[in-house]
Amino acid sequence: MDTGVDHAPSLPRGVSLLALVSILLAGLAAAILPSSPTPADSAAPADVFSAERAAAHIDEVASTPRVPGTPDHTAARDYLVSALEELGWRTSVQSGVGWTTGGDPPVQRGTRVGNVIAMIPGSDPTGTVVLAAHYDTVLGSPGAGDDGIGLGTTLETARALGAGPRPRNDIMVLLTDGEENGLLGSQVFSRSRSPALGPTVVLNHEARGNAGTATTFRMTSPNGLLLDALTRSPWADADSLTQLLFEALPNDTDFRNFTEAGFSGFDTAIAAGAAYYHSPLDTPDRLSRESLQQMGDTSLSTARILADTDLMTLDDGGDEVVSLVPWGLLHYPRWVEIAGAVLLLVAVAVLVVVRVRRRDATPLQILATGALTVVTGALAAALAWLPWWLAQQVSPGMAAPVAEEPYRPGPFQIAAVVAALGLLFVVAAALRRRVPGPALTCGAFLAVALLALLGTPFPGAASTLVLPVLPAVVAVLVTLLLPADAVNRRLAVLTLGALPGAVLGVRAILVSFDAGLVAGAPGAGIFVALTFAATLPLWEPILRETSIRWSALGALLLVAVCTVTAGVVNRDGATDPRQEYLWYALDTDNGSATWASPHGPRSAWSEALLTASATPLPELFPWRADESLSHGAAPVADLVPPDVEVLEDTSAGGARELRLRLSSPRGAPAVGLWVDGATATVHGATVDGQRAEPSSDFGFMFWAPGPNGIEVTLTLSVLSDRLGVRVSDLSGDLSVVPGYEPPTDRVVVQPSVVVTRALEI
Incomplete structure (x- = not known):
């Protein structure tokens, strides 16, 4: 029973309902009617962004996975260099080794990267505007969304910028490598940042799906000048709350390294269609042209504005909040x-x-x-x-x-x-x-x-x-x-x-x-x-x-x-093929092989392969030593294990120093080494010239070791007469397994073939 009295007569129920429905429909119309621009075809004027022209680049590079250390990765890099050179940009490949101790699960990882960098000089530069995306992919995914959309956007934006008047500021295209292995290409670029760049604004392009609104989900601060440029760009979408929420998630992009290096800028991505993310189905034909056009229109307009802005004033813009309202972006001081x-x-x-x-x-x-x-x-x-x-x-x-x-x-x-x-x-x-x-x-x-x-x-x-x-x-x-x-x-x-x-x-x-x-x-x-x-x-x-x-x-x-x-x-058979993880591990010490998956069986096909309960398999997957994996017996493939060559072995005062060469005779794109903590403690380590983090259970994975492998230097305190190590290499072609026939109604996500061996040194 009410214990208070509303002195005003109540509104009629019917007209209240009508008013409520009307404003909710108005809200729905405002949200969906101007959702994306119409994709422009290849006949569009030279100075505008064309989704069709951008998609031609995506079709070229996203026909196969681009995993560092594979021929397809090299071919993609060569294509990108050629495409930029044809535009008349001064183009080079920056080589280096990136290293990280993060990840999920945490593991030390390194990669030999080759960042593609192209420049056009400005007429009177006050700094540099960078158009960034990454060109590598995970195993098994052609990456039309992640990050083909970024590649297409940057290349077409670069072409359109070159078709107009010469910009005031320098413009750089930066196509990073090794992003999927721990943001390693951007790490190499950022730590070797040239002072000649001056104040730098990065427009980074990403994807966690294949459709949806291209949203600028984070930016650096002070952001007043950045928001002035973004607000004037058609189809721009940004919200300060999105940045707040993203920072609470475990996901990350190259933008992290750019900001830590002192760059200013934006991180923009699409995220709808996440079922296709990092899967074999992330193909060019499934990528939304509307999303591509929106991302491109926004990037081209923003880059043009920033290209003619005095970038020396970036720090004068203040710290502002941005919200998206029906008429565009609204930004205002904190x-x-x-x-x-x-x-x-x-x-x-x-x-x-x-x-x-x-x-x-x-x-x-x-x-x-x-x-x-x-x-x-x-x-x-x-x-x-x-x-x-x-x-x-x-x-x-x-x-x-x-x-x-x-x-x-x-x-x-x-x-x-x-x-x-x-x-x-x-x-x-x-x-x-x-x-x-x-x-x-x-x-x-x-x-x-x-x-x-x-x-x-x-x-x-x-x-x-x-x-x-x-x-x-x-x-x-x-x-x-x-x-x-x-x-x-x-x-x-x-x-x-x-x-x-x-x-x-x-x-x-x-x-x-x-x-x-x-x-x-x-x-x-x-x-x-x-x-x-x-x-x-x-x-x-x-x-x-x-x-x-x-x-x-x-x-x-x-x-x-x-x-x-x-x-x-969404029933089985009514959609694109369902996806499952499937990994193969060959232990050459005992001649046994195992199917494994981080998930339980999801079909009759995987039930027949993954017959044992989930348990950790540290000897087969040492970089996932604590993770429980569903598994089952597998056919034994005739695969050569990784090779370890001792280049130098010295001992003094209870310490031992080893210089090794680790390589994959079968040409796998990744190799790894783990030290048995019961036999030695690692106090110092370098991998391909890069300092690694020492520990009592030292180990790492390294991508793109090349045909000659990598040198590893270890400084150890000896706990046993013999040093025990386990080495692995990793590739992504399950067809090397005898009798393997994937079902037509399933696709394997991030397929992995791991070959391991243990040895004493």
């Missing part, structure tokens, strides 16, 4: 965001005081409703993720193994939104039976205002909450000044106040799904909750007269229908 959060809290406080004084609600009702709003919002995020989680329990093979996403996520996305909205509606309707409408609205607004204030230390967090909700709060305050019987005017004011929340909220919900279902569905659930709060004054008359039981049943039924539909459209 103090404006903080002031907005304070203004929202003040406006809500005024509303609460007025409502309490008018006895429309009590402080306890408002506080309790606010607390419940926060809890319900968190539950909405969890519930939005639940349909996809349940589907994976029933059919694990529905999820592509790298990103854990389905090919056709649409019905799951609808189920996520309905699940979140259904929970919010049912909880709000139940609460409305116990508290008056003003308490419900004030409590929700208060929760958002307090969260916005708490979010002010994090750029973009407060703006995400303030922009959709502040107009709604102001609208409610305005209605309190209107005569009690001015129902139509109250409806008009509340509708206008809720419109920004609907427009911004619906777009945020849709954009969340670009991050997939694993991360995107919970994000969408949060934005559903925020949109619900911003439009709550229009929901209130509907809540008051709605059956809670039937609403809950209706939401459950709709979620079930969407989830079942999603299962049908």
Whole structure:
């Protein structure tokens, strides 16, 4: 029973519903109608970006995987050099060795890289604008998205820039190598940065899928001048909150090394279609031309602006926040965001005081409703993720193994939104039976205002909450000044106040799904909750007269229908071939071979191969020593193990120094060495001239060792008469396994062939 009284007559239920549906449809239209530009063909003017011309480069380089140390990788590099030289750019290949101790799982890795660098000098340079992408791929993936779209964008942007007037600043194309092995090409470039570059702005291009909006998801600070350029670029998409969320994820790009080297710039990527990420199906024909055109239009325009900007003023731009609104990018100083959060809290406080004084609600009702709003919002995020989680329990093979996403996520996305909205509606309707409408609205607004204030230390967090909700709060305050019987005017004011929340909220919900279902569905659930709060004054008359039981049943039924539909459209055989991991390991010491996978069997085919329970296999996969792998016996292939040649062996004072040559007689693109910690402790190590991190369980993987292999120098304290080591090499062609025949309805993701041997030195 209500313990407060709303003195103004309630809005009619029917017209409130009509107003609510209208603004939500307006938000949907604003989000989807201008979603991407029309791809330009090869007949487009020379000074504009053409997706067709860019795609020709992608078709050329993304016909096969480009794994460092393979002939296809070398051929791709040669093509890129040739393409840039044909444009008249001064082109070279920067060689070096990159090294990292990170990764998941952590392992020391090195790569001989060959970065492709091309330059055109400016007329009066104040610095350098760099167009960057990486050209290597993971095993088994042709990489049309990751990072073919970046290659196509940079090459076509370079061509279009060259077709126009000579720019003021120097322009560089940087196509890095070894990104997939730990951002190693950009590491080599950054540590050898030439002072002649001057102030440098990098436009980095990436992908975690094959479609969707090309979003600038992070940038350096100060960012005022950068945002001035980005805001003037067509189809630019950026949001400070996206950067905040990305920094919390384990993913990374070459941009990390660029920023640590002191460069300024942007990191831009597409992320929809993540089921194709790092898979054999990441092919040119599956790459969205609309996404390619949007990324290209944005990069070309931004590069042109920066090419004629005084880059010496980069540090004068200030630290600004950016948000995407229907008319484009809106950027403003951080103090404006903080002031907005304070203004929202003040406006809500005024509303609460007025409502309490008018006895429309009590402080306890408002506080309790606010607390419940926060809890319900968190539950909405969890519930939005639940349909996809349940589907994976029933059919694990529905999820592509790298990103854990389905090919056709649409019905799951609808189920996520309905699940979140259904929970919010049912909880709000139940609460409305116990508290008056003003308490419900004030409590929700208060929760958002307090969260916005708490979010002010994090750029973009407060703006995400303030922009959709502040107009709604102001609208409610305005209605309190209107005569009690001015129902139509109250409806008009509340509708206008809720419109920004609907427009911004619906777009945020849709954009969340670009991050997939694993991360995107919970994000969408949060934005559903925020949109619900911003439009709550229009929901209130509907809540008051709605059956809670039937609403809950209706939401459950709709979620079930969407989830079942999603299962049908993503069923085995109805989509592109399902994907599975499969690795092969040959232990030449005992002449045995093993199939392995980091995932359990996902089909009858893999069940027949992976017959044993998951356990660690450290002798076969020493760089994944602690990871449990499903496995089973495999045919023994006639493969030659890695070779270790002792070049020098000296001992003095209980220490031993070894200089070894490690190579792969079968020409595998990667080799590795691990020291048995029971026989020695490594105190110093260099690999191909690069210093490695010593440890008691020292080991590494090295890519692109070349036909002559790599030199390894070890300084050890001897714990045994003989030093035990294990060596491996790794390639990606499973056809070398006798009798291997992949099924026509499956593709193997990142196929690996590992040959190992143990020896004593």
